[in-house]
Amino acid sequence: MTDSSRSDDELLRAHVDGDQYAFAELFQRHRDRLWAVAVRTLTDREEAADALQDALLSAHRAAARFRGDSAVTTWLHRIVVNACLDRARRRQAHPTVPLPDGTRTEPDRPVLAEPAAPSVDHDTALDVRQALSQLPEEQRAALILVDVQGYPVAEVAVILGVAEGTVKSRCARGRAKLAVVLGHLRARGGNPQSGGRVRTSTAQARTANVEEKK
Template sequence: MLPLSDEDLLAAHVAGDREAFAELVRRHRDRLWAVAVRTLHDREEAADALQDALLKAYRSADGYRGEAAVTTWLHRIVVNSCLDRVRRRQARPTVPLPGESTEDEGRRRPEPASPVIDHDTHLVVRQALAQLPEEQRAALILVDVQGYPVAEVATILGVAEGTVKSRCSRGRARLATMLSDLRNGGNPPGHGDVSGISRAGLDQAGGRSA
């Protein structure tokens, strides 16, 4: 007997099958987790975002209309959950702990260029990727790290294909500038070779072999 398709599993879940949604999650959890953790760069936040997203998918499954693949629908919910957390984090002011000054906090934090000291490309690219605007980061993670087609990413993000391409292009350009600056110890952008960043660097940051 052939295994049920994703669409059949989701339909079975809506019809009351208590095991169907769990099987759907088992099939796709690894990729959904990878997107969450690479978008948020924090495993605890990623776990919370993924849990929120799966709960939303569980509850809203009857709203799935088959306009995109089930995996695309799931990814859209996960990405939106992650971006909501990014926005909330950016809107929250940082408040020092009692007895702690902002100067003390700054001294404890590593300098932005510190990963370059041991030439760890993985850390350098992740650091730069985390500084991108959220829309560019999401597009690059889905296209360059996860390897999804532009058309599918457009559906996940709810934008036109041209918008995905534009965000990726701008994101890669910003990454090249930031990595050039980091690799040259803070020299102005435009100095040094940044050809290593592009796809290979992002693959390393995403844990994939180049």
């Protein structure tokens, strides 16, 4: 039985004390945002699902060691991001096969066709997601958490386990690279070289009709 009135901390403590429903309720409460971070960090739904599963198993087992130094949701996000970065590094060690058109796929796996004639906002969001996938993992994770998910820099610093200045630096470098990759968006209005334009585009990746659902 679940009790939505319990706080995250209470649910985690209840899980540690043997409540068999508490952790599932905690996960369901934050599932959508954790999934969004995973799928956007890895840009692959299967990899994201595996990373999220790895992270939840880790959190389930490590709950008793949670010291309360941060919010429970921050702790969960940190575990998910670390699981994603671990998978991304392993994926680099076993790269997929590049196709002539630049698409990458695994051997013997069919390539899915892109949807035809998307709306401008949808098209922009897809462009941003593809551009994000070209960034180094650390920059991508910082940008997704700050610009796409909307977390404060201070909280992202805790999630990533780095200084706030490092988060700002990673975001700045990532935005600069996105501004170059997304230069074609100039035709859709605005100056893509500005940080504001890049942040607007990444916000569209969050609000346009491309929200990933597991």
